[in-house]
Amino acid sequence: MSIKLFIPGPVDVEKDVLEKLAMTQIAHRTKEATNLQESISKKLQKLMYTDNTIILSTSSGSGIMEMSIKSCTKKRAAVFSVGAFGDRWYNMAVTNNIPADHFKSEPGMPTTPEMVEEALKTGLYDVVTVTHNETSSGLMNPVYEIGQVVKNYPGVIYLVDAVSSLGGAKIEVDKCGIDICLSSTQKCLGLPPGLAVASVSEKAYERALTVENRGFYFDLVNVYNRVKKDYQYPSTPSTPHMFALDYQLGKILDQEGLDNRFDRHQKLADIVREWASKHFELYAKDGYRSNTVTTILNTKGNSVGDLNKELAKRGYMISNGYGKLKEKAFRIAHMAERKEEDLLALLKEIEDIWDL
Numbered sequence: 001m002s003i004k005l006f007i008p009g010p011v012d013v014e015k016d017v018l019e020k021l022a023m024t025q026i027a028h029r030t031k032e033a034t035n036l037q038e039s040i041s042k043k044l045q046k047l048m049y050t051d052n053t054i055i056l057s058t059s060s061g062s063g064i065m066e067m068s069i070k071s072c073t074k075k076r077a078a079v080f081s082v083g084a085f086g087d088r089w090y091n092m093a094v095t096n097n098i099p100a101d102h103f104k105s106e107p108g109m110p111t112t113p114e115m116v117e118e119a120l121k122t123g124l125y126d127v128v129t130v131t132h133n134e135t136s137s138g139l140m141n142p143v144y145e146i147g148q149v150v151k152n153y154p155g156v157i158y159l160v161d162a163v164s165s166l167g168g169a170k171i172e173v174d175k176c177g178i179d180i181c182l183s184s185t186q187k188c189l190g191l192p193p194g195l196a197v198a199s200v201s202e203k204a205y206e207r208a209l210t211v212e213n214r215g216f217y218f219d220l221v222n223v224y225n226r227v228k229k230d231y232q233y234p235s236t237p238s239t240p241h242m243f244a245l246d247y248q249l250g251k252i253l254d255q256e257g258l259d260n261r262f263d264r265h266q267k268l269a270d271i272v273r274e275w276a277s278k279h280f281e282l283y284a285k286d287g288y289r290s291n292t293v294t295t296i297l298n299t300k301g302n303s304v305g306d307l308n309k310e311l312a313k314r315g316y317m318i319s320n321g322y323g324k325l326k327e328k329a330f331r332i333a334h335m336a337e338r339k340e341e342d343l344l345a346l347l348k349e350i351e352d353i354w355d356l
């Protein structure tokens with residue numbers, strides 16, 4: 001029996017999209033490869049509401065996270081964290097010898113524009129990192145409002161991790177003033193893991209030009225220059241993923257339509273929140289709840305591990321709480337191509353197993 005994944009990535013991928021991974025291979029230094037990247041760039045620019053340059057990375061999203069903070073920090077990074085993935089950005093800074101400070105919010109609370117203002121007015125920082133959608137806590141940060149603060153500091157590069165939200169929630173990159181907005185394919189974009197995407201502003205590129213020791217594979221300058229030159233990459237990209245991405249972006253833009261897609265994610269989030277509030281409690285503060293994954297406090301103290309074992313027999317999988325929240329919370333993802341009827345069926349199974 002196949003298992004329907006209600007985990008926040010990797011997600012179920014539709015058969016027609018999977019088939020694109022098996023297309024006849026092309027050489028990566030051909031006009032065909034250039035055309036493929038150009039097509040992906042134009043579609044991602046629409047999805048991200050930006051004129052910035054689009055780059056891909058044959059890695060998961062963490063690759064572009066590391067590339068961004070390493071290539072853009074000359075002075076010091078202000079790393080804002082609302083959970084495990086914000087903390088990851090800080091760990092990347094520390095392990096790369098990048099000067100950084102870690103600003104953590106209280107559990108379930110967002111990164112606020114005020115926190116960012118407070119940090120930036122010290123004049124210590126030239127990079128700000130924010131997690132748009134924190135997959136561990138099910139929290140969505142106000143990246144637009146934060147962007148309005150960052151705009152007042154022209155020497156600061158604004159990096160946003162949209163790994164678990166791009167394609168499921170509207171992120172207007174240019175309106176928000178985001179210099180690098182990055183994501184992974186295995187979440188709301190509805191593709192298999194193995195590729196990461198990002199929009200990169202000229203300002204971020206110009207900063208990177210001044211930063212030493214950017215590394216090699218994840219050197220932003222190297223990748224940006226090559227994409228600008230001929231829509232190709234310094235190393236061999238995963239062309240199978242690129243075929244699938246190009247096709248899936250076409251479906252997202254032309255078949256479903258962006259507004260419908262964002263509305264569907266919102267509707268699924270509303271259903272889970274209402275259900276969770278009836279039986280449990282939500283982890284994230286009202287007003288900052290994620291539209292793509294809901295983190296629910298396990299107030300009844302049932303075993304989430306056992307629940308998942310029973311759900312597997314019935315064809316479903318959800319996620320346990322992340323890190324310290326293991327067994328204290330559980331997460332239901334509602335992203336990518338998930339449909340309302342599947343979600344309602346899952347919730348019914350949980351009610352049945354836990355006798356809610």
Ligand SMILES: Cc1ncc(COP(=O)(O)O)c(C=O)c1O
Nearest residue numbers: 060061062085133135163164184
């Ligand atoms: C918010 C967030 N950021 C970063 C990552 C890391 O992404 P990847 O596993 O694609 O490297 C994840 C993965 O779950 C995530 O949810």
